[in-house]
Amino acid sequence: MRRDAPLPTLDEIRERLAGQGITALGVAPAEVLDRARSALKERGAAGLADSMEFTYRDPERSTDPRRAVDGARSIIVAAMP
Structure with missing residues (x-):
């Protein structure tokens, strides 16, 4: 996958989510x-x-991020209270 812009850092993602109630990010x-x-x-x-139904219909897809987003190497995980 080719990108013209660099991927955002975790700090940049955290800044973009500020004010959304996110308590942890990784x-x-x-x-x-x-x-x-x-x-x-x-x-x-x-x-x-x-x-x-979406989650339970196909557990193999629901539990494999690479099947949801072709070429995915990482996932962003956020927690809210």
Whole structure:
């Protein structure tokens, strides 16, 4: 993937999100979320999906950031109270 502008730093992202109620911000590798995938499969099999069809319909996609954004190497993680 080619970009004309450099990617923003974590501090620049933090500045852009100021005032949005974000209490923590970090970056993680765009890797498969194995524990989340297992939990989704278990909860789905137990009938606990309720109205969250998008998440439970395809746990392999829902737990792999690279399938959501082709070429993703990192994900930005933000926490709100």
